[in-house]
Amino acid sequence: MAILLRRGxxxxxxxxxxxxxxxxxxxxxxxxxxxxxLRAAGLSGAEFWRVIxxxxxxxxxxxxxxxxxxxxxxxxxxxxxxxxxLVRYSFxxxxxxxxxxxxxxxxxxxVAGIALxxxxxxxxxxxxxxxxxxxxxxxxxVGVFIALIFVGLPFVVRTVxxxxxxxxTEQEEAAGSLGGTRWQVFRRVILPALWPAVVTGxxxxxxxxxxxxGSVIFIAGNVPGVSQITPFVIFTRLEEFDYPAASAIAxxxxxxxxxxxxxxxxxxxxxxxxxGRG
Amino acid sequence: xxxxxxxxxxxxxxxxxxxxxxxxxxxxxxxWVRRSLIGLVFVFLGVFLVVPLAxxxxxxxxxxxxxxxxxxxxxxxxxxxxxxxxxxxxTVPLNTLFGIAAAWAIARFDFRGxxxxxxxxxxxxxxxxxVxxxxxxxxxxxxxxxxxxxxxxxxxIIFAMPxxxxxxxxxxxxxxxxxxxxxLAERGQEEEEGALSLGASGWQTFFRVTLPAVKWGLLYGVVxxxxxxxxxxxxxxxxxxxxxxxxxxxxxxxxMLYENYQATAAFAVAxxxxxxxxxxxxxxxxxxxxxDNACPLSAGAPDS
Numbered sequence: 001m002a003i004l005l006r007r008g009x010x011x012x013x014x015x016x017x018x019x020x021x022x023x024x025x026x027x028x029x030x031x032x033x034x035x036x037x038l039r040a041a042g043l044s045g046a047e048f049w050r051v052i053x054x055x056x057x058x059x060x061x062x063x064x065x066x067x068x069x070x071x072x073x074x075x076x077x078x079x080x081x082x083x084x085x086l087v088r089y090s091f092x093x094x095x096x097x098x099x100x101x102x103x104x105x106x107x108x109x110x111v112a113g114i115a116l117x118x119x120x121x122x123x124x125x126x127x128x129x130x131x132x133x134x135x136x137x138x139x140x141x142v143g144v145f146i147a148l149i150f151v152g153l154p155f156v157v158r159t160v161x162x163x164x165x166x167x168x169t170e171q172e173e174a175a176g177s178l179g180g181t182r183w184q185v186f187r188r189v190i191l192p193a194l195w196p197a198v199v200t201g202x203x204x205x206x207x208x209x210x211x212x213x214g215s216v217i218f219i220a221g222n223v224p225g226v227s228q229i230t231p232f233v234i235f236t237r238l239e240e241f242d243y244p245a246a247s248a249i250a251x252x253x254x255x256x257x258x259x260x261x262x263x264x265x266x267x268x269x270x271x272x273x274x275x276g277r278g
Numbered sequence: 279x280x281x282x283x284x285x286x287x288x289x290x291x292x293x294x295x296x297x298x299x300x301x302x303x304x305x306x307x308x309x310w311v312r313r314s315l316i317g318l319v320f321v322f323l324g325v326f327l328v329v330p331l332a333x334x335x336x337x338x339x340x341x342x343x344x345x346x347x348x349x350x351x352x353x354x355x356x357x358x359x360x361x362x363x364x365x366x367x368x369t370v371p372l373n374t375l376f377g378i379a380a381a382w383a384i385a386r387f388d389f390r391g392x393x394x395x396x397x398x399x400x401x402x403x404x405x406x407x408x409v410x411x412x413x414x415x416x417x418x419x420x421x422x423x424x425x426x427x428x429x430x431x432x433x434x435i436i437f438a439m440p441x442x443x444x445x446x447x448x449x450x451x452x453x454x455x456x457x458x459x460x461x462l463a464e465r466g467q468e469e470e471e472g473a474l475s476l477g478a479s480g481w482q483t484f485f486r487v488t489l490p491a492v493k494w495g496l497l498y499g500v501v502x503x504x505x506x507x508x509x510x511x512x513x514x515x516x517x518x519x520x521x522x523x524x525x526x527x528x529x530x531x532x533x534m535l536y537e538n539y540q541a542t543a544a545f546a547v548a549x550x551x552x553x554x555x556x557x558x559x560x561x562x563x564x565x566x567x568x569x570d571n572a573c574p575l576s577a578g579a580p581d582s
Contacts, residue, residue, distance in 0.1 A: 009387050011470055012480035017383040018395075024376045025398055028448055032413035033405070035423060039416050078322050085319045089312055097319065099563040103327050105502070106555035106562070108509025110529040111548040114536050115330040118337055118545075125333065126325075150326055182307055204403075211406030213512035214529070218536070231408040231512065238412055238516060243421065250409040257404055 036254075039247035051248045060230040063141055065256070067229075068209030071148035076202040079156025080194070086157070087164040101157050104150055109214025116147055117218035139221035144229060147216040152205030159201035163194055196268060203264045210257045334552045337545035349535075349546035354522040358531040358547075361439065362508060365527060369446045369507045374500055377454025382488075384455070385462035399455050402448055410448050411516020414441055437519035442527065445513035450503045457499035461492045461569065494569040501565060505558040509551060 040048065051057070086098050104112065120127045120137040130137055137143045167190070175185045213231040220227040230253050237246035306312070339346055349355065384396055402410075416422050418435035428435060435441045469491070473483040489496070511529040519525045522534060528551055535544035 009467075010474065011386055011467060012474075013382055013484075014387050014389075017379045018387070018389070021376070021380040021383050021395065021399075024379075025395075025451070028444070028451060029398070029402060032410070032417050032448070033401075035416035036409065036413045081315055082319050082322065085315050088306075089316055091316050095563075097323055099559050100323060100327050102559055102562055103331065103555065106505050106509075106558040107331070108511060108529050108532075108548075108551045108555070110511040110532050111334060111509070111551050111555075112330060113511075114532065114541075114544060114548060115334045115337075118541070119330060119333050125329070150330065153326060182311075207404045211404065211409070213406060213408050214515075231406045234406070234408050234412060235516065238408075238415065241421075243412075243416060246412050247416065250406075250412055253406060254404075254409065261404065 033254075036247045036250050039243055040251040043244050043248055047244075048248050051245045052252045056224065056228070057230070057233060057249055057252075059225045060228050060233045061252075061256070063144060063227065064210055064230040064253075065260075067141060067144040067148050068152075068206050068212075071145050071209055072152055072202050072205040074149055075152045075156050075205050076198055079153065079201055079205075080160055080198055083157045083160040083164055087161055101154050104153050109151070109212070110218075112150055112215040113147070113218035116143075116150065116215065120146060120219055138219055139223055139227055141227055143219040143221070144216050144227060147219050148209040148212060151212050151215050152209050155205040155208065156198060156201030159204065160194055160197045163197040167193055196272065199264065199268050203261060206264075207257055207261055210253070210260075331552060331556075334545055334548050337542065338549035340545075341542045345542055346546045346549075349540075349543035350550065352543075354526065355528075355531055355547055357523045358526045358528045359550075361442075361525065362527045364439065365443050365446050365514075366504055366507045368443050369450060370500060370503050373447060373450055373503055374454050374496070376451065377456075377458055377499055377503075378496070380455040381458035381462050385459050386467060396459075399452050402451050405448075407445075407449060407510065407512030408516060410445050410513040414445055414448075414513075414517055418444075436517050438525060441517035442514050442525065445517050446507050446510050449510050449513055450506045453502040453506065454496065454499035457495050457502070458492060461495035462488075465491055494565055498562065498565040498569055501558060501561050505555065508554060 043051065082101070086094060086101075117138060118124050120130070120143060122128070122131055122136075122138065124138075127138060135142070137146060171189050172185050175189050176182070180188070211231060213229070213235070216229055217232055220229060220232075222228050222232050230249065234246050234249050234253070237243075237249065307315075380395075380399055384392060384399075415436055418424055418428060418441060420429065420436075422436075424435075435444070469487050470483050473487045474480070478486065509529060510527075511533070514527055515530060515533070518527070518530055520530065520534070522531070526534060528547060532544050532548045532551070535541075535547060
C-alpha cells in the first residue's frame, strides 16, 4: 500500500476508509475483470485474432460502435436543445419534463426493450406508420439506433444543464449590446462555454451505448450479421460454454471502448489547452 | 467524470439566481425560435420517453384487469418479486457502506493514486452487463477459478442467488460514492475539524456532523442504487439459472413471458417495474431539490 501516502489531514479514518474501498473494489470489480483478461490471454495469438476478427464479431463491432456513435451524436444535439429549453424558458409542464429526463436511468432496460419492440414492431403504433413509409425498424440496425437514443438520452441533458444554469448572462448581454446578433452570441459566447459539457455527455452516452444489452436485444431481434450487437455475441458464446471466445471478444469490446474514451478525453484536453493559449 | 463536473459546478453556484431575470430582456432568442424549440422538445421527449412508457401501461391492460391481476399474482411472479427484493436488500446496504467509505477517502484526503481510485469507482459504468456476468462465471462457475473448491464444498454461486447478488453489486457499486463525493467536497471539513477539536470522537463527528450534512445526497445515491438493483437485467441474465419460481428476478420474468409469447403478461409484470421507475423519478426530483438547496457551509445546523 505504498501508493497511499496521505498528505496531512487532521481528520481520522483515512486508513480504514481507503483500505475498505480498495479491498471492496478489488474483490468485486478488479479480480473478476482480471479473470476475463486472463482467460482471453490463455488463447494463442493466432486463435485470439481469429476469434475477435470472425465475420460475426466484425459485423457486431461495426453495428455496436456505429449505432452507439450516431445515437450519442443525435443525443448531443437534442440533449443540448432540451437542456437549454429546460433551463432558460418557462412553459407549462417544464418540471414534469425535467423529471422525466431520467426515465431511461430508472426504467429497467428489459422493460424499455420490450416497450420499444412493441412500439416499433410491424404491428406497433410507430412500426406500422414507418412501414408504410418503407422504413423497417425492428430487426434492423435502425432498431439498435433507436434503443440507444433512449438509453443515452439523459447523459447530455444532465451534464449540460448545470453548466447552462451557471452561465453568466452578463457576457451574452455585453455581446448583444455590442451589436452581435443572437446567433453570433450563441456561436461565439454560449457554444464555447458549453462545449466541454456536451462532449462529456456525448462520451458518457457513447460508453453506455457500447455496453448496452437489455434495451437493445428485443427490438434488434439479433439477426446474424445484421442486428447482432457485440454484447449479444458474447452472450451467445457464453451459452455455448465457449468461455475463451467470449472472453476474447469481451476484452476487445473493453479495449475499444476504453481507447475511445481516452481519445475523446485527450481531444478535449488538447482543445482546452489550445483555447487557453489563444 | 460526472463527479468532476458537479464538483466544479459547486464553486460557481452563487452566481446563478439573481442574473436570471436580467438576461431575459437583453439576450433572449426571438419568440418564434423559443416556441419552436419548446415544441421540438415536447415532440422529442414525447416520442422517446412518454410513448414507450405509455405503451407499457396500455399493453399491460390491453386484455382487461382480470388477466392483469392473474399475471401479477401468479406464483412465479410472486417468487420473482421476493427474489428481487432479496437482491436489493443485500446489495443496497453493502454498496451504501462502500460508497460512504469511498467518498470519505476521496473527498477528505489527498493521497497518491487518488485520481486512479476515482476512475476505478466509475469503471463499472463502462463495462457491459454481459461482460460482468461473464467475469463472475469465470471466477465462480464450474470451470472457473473457484469452481473446483466450491464444487467440493457444495456451494453454488453461479446459476443461483449469490451470483445474482454479486453481479448486481458490481453494476451498482459507483452510485452512492459518486453522489457523495461532490457533496462532501463542496461542504469542506471545517465543521468536522471543529467537532474533533471540541473533543468529539471520530464516530461521533461522523454521525452528528458529517452524516446529517450529506443525508440528501446519500439518500439520492441510495435511490439510484435501488432503482438499478431492481432493474438489472443483462448481468443477472448471464448468472441466473432461469428456473421460473426459483431464480428469476422480475426483469428475467418479463423476458421469459415475452419470449414465450405471453406479451400481455410480460407487460403486466413490466408495469410493476415501470411504476417503481416513476416513483423513483418523483423521489429523485424531491431529493435532488433538497440536495441542491442544502446550502453549503450553512454553519452546519442539521435541519429537521
